[in-house]
Amino acid sequence: MKIAVFAGDGIGPEVTAQALRVLDELSLPGLTLFEGDVGAVAYRRHGQPLPDETLEMARAADAVLFGAVGDFSCDDLPRHLRPEQAILGLRSELGLFANLRPAAGFPGLEHLSSLKPEIARSIDVLVVRELNGDVYFGDKGERASAGGREGWDAMSYNEAEVRRIAHTAFRAAMGRGKRLTSVDKANVLETSRIWRETVIDVAKDYPEVTLDHMYVDNAAMQMVKAPGQFDTIVTGNLFGDILSDQASACVGSIGLLASASLGERQTEHGTFGLYEPIHGSAPDIAGQDKANPVAAVLSLAMLLRHSLGREDEAVRVERAVEGILAEGIFGGDLGGNATTGEIGDAIVSKLLTI
Amino acid sequence: MKIAVFAGDGIGPEVTAQALRVLDELSLPGLTLFEGDVGAVAYRRHGQPLPDETLEMARAADAVLFGAVGDFSCDDLPRHLRPEQAILGLRSELGLFANLRPAAGFPGLEHLSSLKPEIARSIDVLVVRELNGDVYFGDKGERASAGGREGWDAMSYNEAEVRRIAHTAFRAAMGRGKRLTSVDKANVLETSRIWRETVIDVAKDYPEVTLDHMYVDNAAMQMVKAPGQFDTIVTGNLFGDILSDQASACVGSIGLLASASLGERQTEHGTFGLYEPIHGSAPDIAGQDKANPVAAVLSLAMLLRHSLGREDEAVRVERAVEGILAEGIFGGDLGGNATTGEIGDAIVSKLLTI
Numbered sequence: 209m210k211i212a213v214f215a216g217d218g219i220g221p222e223v224t225a226q227a228l229r230v231l232d233e234l235s236l237p238g239l240t241l242f243e244g245d246v247g248a249v250a251y252r253r254h255g256q257p258l259p260d261e262t263l264e265m266a267r268a269a270d271a272v273l274f275g276a277v278g279d280f281s282c283d284d285l286p287r288h289l290r291p292e293q294a295i296l297g298l299r300s301e302l303g304l305f306a307n308l309r310p311a312a313g314f315p316g317l318e319h320l321s322s323l324k325p326e327i328a329r330s331i332d333v334l335v336v337r338e339l340n341g342d343v344y345f346g347d348k349g350e351r352a353s354a355g356g357r358e359g360w361d362a363m364s365y366n367e368a369e370v371r372r373i374a375h376t377a378f379r380a381a382m383g384r385g386k387r388l389t390s391v392d393k394a395n396v397l398e399t400s401r402i403w404r405e406t407v408i409d410v411a412k413d414y415p416e417v418t419l420d421h422m423y424v425d426n427a428a429m430q431m432v433k434a435p436g437q438f439d440t441i442v443t444g445n446l447f448g449d450i451l452s453d454q455a456s457a458c459v460g461s462i463g464l465l466a467s468a469s470l471g472e473r474q475t476e477h478g479t480f481g482l483y484e485p486i487h488g489s490a491p492d493i494a495g496q497d498k499a500n501p502v503a504a505v506l507s508l509a510m511l512l513r514h515s516l517g518r519e520d521e522a523v524r525v526e527r528a529v530e531g532i533l534a535e536g537i538f539g540g541d542l543g544g545n546a547t548t549g550e551i552g553d554a555i556v557s558k559l560l561t562i
Numbered sequence: 563m564k565i566a567v568f569a570g571d572g573i574g575p576e577v578t579a580q581a582l583r584v585l586d587e588l589s590l591p592g593l594t595l596f597e598g599d600v601g602a603v604a605y606r607r608h609g610q611p612l613p614d615e616t617l618e619m620a621r622a623a624d625a626v627l628f629g630a631v632g633d634f635s636c637d638d639l640p641r642h643l644r645p646e647q648a649i650l651g652l653r654s655e656l657g658l659f660a661n662l663r664p665a666a667g668f669p670g671l672e673h674l675s676s677l678k679p680e681i682a683r684s685i686d687v688l689v690v691r692e693l694n695g696d697v698y699f700g701d702k703g704e705r706a707s708a709g710g711r712e713g714w715d716a717m718s719y720n721e722a723e724v725r726r727i728a729h730t731a732f733r734a735a736m737g738r739g740k741r742l743t744s745v746d747k748a749n750v751l752e753t754s755r756i757w758r759e760t761v762i763d764v765a766k767d768y769p770e771v772t773l774d775h776m777y778v779d780n781a782a783m784q785m786v787k788a789p790g791q792f793d794t795i796v797t798g799n800l801f802g803d804i805l806s807d808q809a810s811a812c813v814g815s816i817g818l819l820a821s822a823s824l825g826e827r828q829t830e831h832g833t834f835g836l837y838e839p840i841h842g843s844a845p846d847i848a849g850q851d852k853a854n855p856v857a858a859v860l861s862l863a864m865l866l867r868h869s870l871g872r873e874d875e876a877v878r879v880e881r882a883v884e885g886i887l888a889e890g891i892f893g894g895d896l897g898g899n900a901t902t903g904e905i906g907d908a909i910v911s912k913l914l915t916i
C-alpha cells in the first residue's frame with residue numbers, strides 16, 4: 209500500500225509530521241510513503257504549484273495525505289500559479305468528486321463555539337460536497353460588454369454528475385441517521401433543478417433514507433439557528449464550499465476538523481482519496497511549534513478508514529484524540545498550552561493504551 | 563407622493579395592515595396609496611404572479627411597500643408562475659439593483675439568537691447585495707450532454723454593474739463605521755475577479771473607507787465566529803442571498819428585520835425603492851393574528867427614509883418599535899403573547915409619545 213504525503217506550506221509540514229508519527233506507531237505492514245511538493249513550496253522549487261511528478265505520485269498511490277497550501281509570497285502571482293491551484297488540480301486530475309466534511313462538537317469543548325453550548329453540543333452533521341463540477345470547473349473568462357469588461361463563469365450539473373455524488377451521500381446517510389438534506393437554489397437555477405430532480409430519482413434506491421430539500425439561503429440560516437437538525441447534507445461544489453465552512457465554524461474548533469476527498473478508483477481495501485485538515489496553512493504561526501496537529505491526525509484516521517480499509521486503526525486513532533482532548537491536552541488555539549510536538553506525543557502515548 | 567402597497571400572500575396582508583396604520587398615524591401630507599396584487603393571490607386572480615397592472619402601479623409610484631409572497635397551493639406550478647417570480651420580476655423590471663439588509667441585535671433580545679449573548683449583542687452589520695445581475699439573471703436552460711440532461715446557468719458581472727453597487731455600498735459605509743468588506747470568490751471565479759478589481763477602483767473615490775476582501779467561504783465562517791467584526795458588506799446577488807440570511811439568523815429574530823431594494827430612479831425626495839420584511843409569507847400561521855408586524859413596520863421606516871426623504875419620521879417609527887420591544891411587548895415568536903393587532907396598537911400609542 210502506497211501513501212503519497214504532500215505536506216505543503218506554512219504549518220502543513222509540522223502538523224503532517226505528527227500524523228506520520230501516529231501512522232508509524234500503528235506499524236501497518238507493507239506500507240510505503242512517498243513525499244511530493246505542492247503549493248508555494250512546489251512553485252519555488254519547480255515553477256508550478258502542482259508539478260507533474262507530484263501528480264504522478266498521487267496517481268500511483270492508494271491515498272494522499274495532504275497538509276495545507278498557501279503563502280503570503282504568492283499573493284501577487286497570476287491565478288494559475290497560485291497555491292490553491294494545486295488543490296483544485298488534484299481534485300480534477302484525480303477525479304476526487306466527493307468531499308466528506310464531518311462537523312461534530314467535541315464533548316467538553318462546546319465553549320469554543322460562538323453558539324450557545326447546548327446548541328453547539330447538538331451539532332453532528334456530515335456535509336457531502338460535490339468537488340468536480342459546478343461553476344468551479346465550467347468555462348470562464350473575461351469579455352467586452354456594453355458595461356465594460358465582464359467576467360463570466362459557466363455553472364452546470366448533468367444527471368451523471370449528480371447521480372454519482374447522490375449515491376455517495378445516500379450511502380453515507382445510511383451509515384448515520386438516515387436523513388439526507390439536499391441543498392440547492394432550485395427556485396432560481398436550472399443547474400439546481402436538474403440537481404433536485406436527479407437526487408429525487410436516486411432516492412428510490414434508498415427507501416430507508418428520509419430525503420428533504422432546502423434552498424441554500426435557508427440552509428445557511430438553519431445552520432446557525434438549529435444546526436442539530438441536520439444529519440447528512442449533500443450539495444454542489446459552490447454551496448458546499450460555503451456551507452461546510454459555516455458548519456465547521458459552528459463547531460468552533462477549526463483545528464480539530466478533518467476532511468476526505470474521494471475518487472471513483474477502488475484500491476485494494478477501499479477507495480482512493482485525499483485527506484486534509486480543513487484549516488489552512490496559517491503562515492503567521494508556521495515553524496513555531498504552535499499549530500494544532502489534531503485535524504491532520506484525524507485526516508489520517510479518515511485515510512485509514514476509507515482508503516486502507518483499516519476501520520479498527522481509524523477508530524483507535526480517533527479514540528486517542530478524544531482521550532487527550534478530554535484530558536485537556538491542547539494548544540493555544542483551544543485555550544491550552546501544549547505545543548504541536550507535545551500534542552503529538554500525547555496522542556502517540558494514548559494510542560498505546562487503546 | 564405615491565406608495566404602491568403589495569401585501570401579497572400568507573401573513574403579508576396582516577403585517578402590512580399594521581405598517582399602514584403606523585403610516586396613517588404620521589399624517590403625511592399629499593400621500594396616495596394604491597393596492598396591487600402579487601404572488602399566489604395575483605396568480606389566482608390574474609393567472610400570473612406579477613400582473614402588468616401591478617408592475618405599472620409600481621412604475622408610477624415613489625415607493626413600493628411589499629408584504630410577502632408564497633403559498634403551498636403554488637408548490638407544483640412551473641417556475642414562471644410561482645410566487646417568487648413576482649419578486650424577481652419586480653427587481654429586474656424596476657431596476658432595483660441594491661438590496662440593503664441591516665442586521666443588528668436588539669438590546670435585551672440577545673437571548674433569541676443561537677449565538678452566545680455577548681456575540682449576538684456585537685452584531686451590527688449592513689449587507690449590501692447586488693440584485694440585478696449574477697447567475698440569477700444570466701441565460702439558463704437545459705441541454706443534452708454525455709452525462710444525460712444538463713442544467714446550466716451563466717454567471718457574470720461587468721464593470722458598470724459592479725461600479726454602481728460599489729458606490730451604493732461605499733456611501734452606506736460612509737454613513738456607518740467606514741469599513742467595507744467586499745465578499746467574492748476571486749480565487750475561483752472570473753466574475754469575482756472583475757468584481758474585486760472594480761471595487762478596488764471605486765474605493766479611490768472613498769479614501770476614508772477601509773476596504774477589505776474576503777472569500778465567501780471565509781465570510782460564512784467569520785459571520786458565525788465573530789460577526790461583530792463586520793460593519794458594511796458588499797457582495798453579489800448569489801453570495802448576498804446566502805450571507806444576508808445567515809446574518810439575520812445570527813441576530814436571531816427574523817420577525818424584526820426589514821430590507822430595502824433601491825433602484826436608480828430619483829423621486830422628489832429620495833430614491834425609488836421597494837421595502838419588505840425579510841421573513842416570508844408563513845402560510846401556516848396566516849390569518850391567526852399571530853404574525854409579528856415589526857419587520858413590516860421597520861420596512862415602512864426604511865421607505866420613509868430612502869424614498870420619501872422623511873428621516874425624522876423614520877427615526878420616530880424606529881424609536882417606537884424599540885420602545886415597545888424594551889417594554890416586552892411581543893408575540894409568540896419572541897416568547898411573548900401579544901397578537902399582531904396588539905403589537906400594532908402598542909407601536910401606534912408609543913409613536914404618539916415620541
Ligand SMILES: CC(C)[C@H](C(=O)O)[C@@H](O)C(=O)O
Nearest residue numbers: 292293295296449749750779
Ligand atoms: C482554496 C479554494 C479554491 C478551495 C475551494 O473553494 O474549494 C477551499 O476553499 C476549499 O474549500 O477547499
Ligand SMILES: CC(C)[C@H](C(=O)O)[C@@H](O)C(=O)O
Nearest residue numbers: 395396425646647649650803
Ligand atoms: C425567493 C428567492 C428567489 C429570493 C432570492 O433568492 O433572491 C429570496 O431568497 C430573497 O432573498 O429575496
